[in-house]
Amino acid sequence: MHIPFLDLKATYRELQSECDVAYHRVMESGWYIMGDELRHFEDEFARYCGVKHCIGVGNGLEALHLVLRAWGIGTGDEVIVPANTYIATWLAVTYAGARPVPVEPEPETYNLDSGKIAAAINQNTKAIIAVHLYGQPADMDAINSIARQYHLKVLEDAAQAQGAVYKGRHTGNLGDAAGFSFYPGKNLGAFGDAGAVTTNDDVVAAKIRSLRNYGSKIKYSNEVQGFNSRLDELQAAFLRVKLKHLDEWNRRRRSLAEIYLQKLNGENLSVPYVPEWAEPVWHQFVIRSRSRDELQRYLKDKEIETLIHYPIPPHLSGAYHDLGFKAGNFPLTELLANEVLSLPIGPHQKINMASTVIQTVNNYGKVNEPLPGTYTGTLYPDGKNI
Numbered sequence: 001m002h003i004p005f006l007d008l009k010a011t012y013r014e015l016q017s018e019c020d021v022a023y024h025r026v027m028e029s030g031w032y033i034m035g036d037e038l039r040h041f042e043d044e045f046a047r048y049c050g051v052k053h054c055i056g057v058g059n060g061l062e063a064l065h066l067v068l069r070a071w072g073i074g075t076g077d078e079v080i081v082p083a084n085t086y087i088a089t090w091l092a093v094t095y096a097g098a099r100p101v102p103v104e105p106e107p108e109t110y111n112l113d114s115g116k117i118a119a120a121i122n123q124n125t126k127a128i129i130a131v132h133l134y135g136q137p138a139d140m141d142a143i144n145s146i147a148r149q150y151h152l153k154v155l156e157d158a159a160q161a162q163g164a165v166y167k168g169r170h171t172g173n174l175g176d177a178a179g180f181s182f183y184p185g186k187n188l189g190a191f192g193d194a195g196a197v198t199t200n201d202d203v204v205a206a207k208i209r210s211l212r213n214y215g216s217k218i219k220y221s222n223e224v225q226g227f228n229s230r231l232d233e234l235q236a237a238f239l240r241v242k243l244k245h246l247d248e249w250n251r252r253r254r255s256l257a258e259i260y261l262q263k264l265n266g267e268n269l270s271v272p273y274v275p276e277w278a279e280p281v282w283h284q285f286v287i288r289s290r291s292r293d294e295l296q297r298y299l300k301d302k303e304i305e306t307l308i309h310y311p312i313p314p315h316l317s318g319a320y321h322d323l324g325f326k327a328g329n330f331p332l333t334e335l336l337a338n339e340v341l342s343l344p345i346g347p348h349q350k351i352n353m354a355s356t357v358i359q360t361v362n363n364y365g366k367v368n369e370p371l372p373g374t375y376t377g378t379l380y381p382d383g384k385n386i
Contacts, residue, residue, distance in 0.1 A: 003304045006346045015245065019191075023234065034233075035233045053201075057194075057230065058193060058194070058212075058231065059181060059193040060159040060182070062212075068093065068098065078101045080101050084105040100320075104330055108275075114143050114146060118146060121150050129157050132157065132160060134309070135187065135281040137280070140166055155175055156174055158178045177201065180195055181194075181195050190242075250282075256282070256345050260343065282345055288336070298364050299364075
């Protein structure tokens with residue numbers, strides 16, 4: 001049985017009739033940028049997140065970048081970012097002209113460690129970006145508490161967490177603003193690039209609406225140097241269709257994750273840890289193995305697709321060579337980059353596929369001894385090392 005990492009064709013097959021109606025509605029309207037579909041989606045997604053404003057933009061990176069710009073963050077400023085994240089989080093800071101300052105993750109959740117933030121703050125620090133990695137909310141109460149103490153802004157990078165819940169509240173409504181990606185593989189994904197900002201701040205919302213549209217509120221009247229970052233009508237129409245199904249599709253992901261959590265018992269394997277206050281949406285189901293690369297090859301031979309999120313930490317990438325970081329500066333982040341492996345999960349994955357994945361992973365653990373590596377045996381949470 002071939003098991004894809006994520007079946008994007010199936011998303012269209014399930015919603016074909018609704019998507020086709022949305023497509024024809026837009027095409028027959030003759031209006032393809034900044035029209036009714038965008039306004040309706042912005043209203044609907046704002047209500048879903050429980051916020052006053054949603055502003056559709058071109059993609060998730062630009063959502064984060066425009067928030068920082070709207071806050072006036074730029075050259076000479078610093079922004080706290082997770083060391084363990086996709087590079088887009090860092091790039092948003094760089095685009096604004098500021099410097100990303102990485103902080104290590106928690107060993108349990110792999111999200112930003114609030115206990116390490118204060119040591120990274122100085123007079124140049126202006127904001128904290130908290131990533132809800134793999135679809136699991138970061139500990140926002142702890143992060144917001146530190147931000148208030150030091151008078152900093154908090155930006156949620158919610159690119160992987162549409163619909164995730166933290167202590168009864170949706171992501172997108174847990175900081176001063178949030179940036180979402182609607183890349184096709186996301187839990188709420190468009191059929192192309194798209195993104196959005198959510199916020200309860202009227203002033204910030206107005207600034208981003210201007211910045212996304214060449215710095216203009218009125219056509220040809222450009223008040224600031226803005227950008228071209230607009231969520232187009234077709235993608236907005238498709239997202240309106242998919243938003244109606246988001247909770248159900250997240251429920252399916254949770255069901256699969258529960259099976260994985262209960263049944264994966266391979267040797268030298270660590271499964272995700274979920275705090276009692278979190279309701280993840282399982283954008284990724286990420287395990288850890290000390291022989292990760294060998295396990296991935298073994299699964300590939302069995303026709304099971306997996307991915308690594310992420311093999312090169314931003315601080316070791318060529319893009320940030322100028323910051324002068326070296327291997328060993330962020331040891332937990334680097335260890336995760338060597339051990340994490342994302343298993344197939346998605347709203348259209350069948351139970352028998354999950355069972356095959358579990359059986360194959362467990363069999364590998366029983367017949368293969370871990371190869372020598374750098375693991376020290378101190379970073380797996382108590383009780384979570386299967």
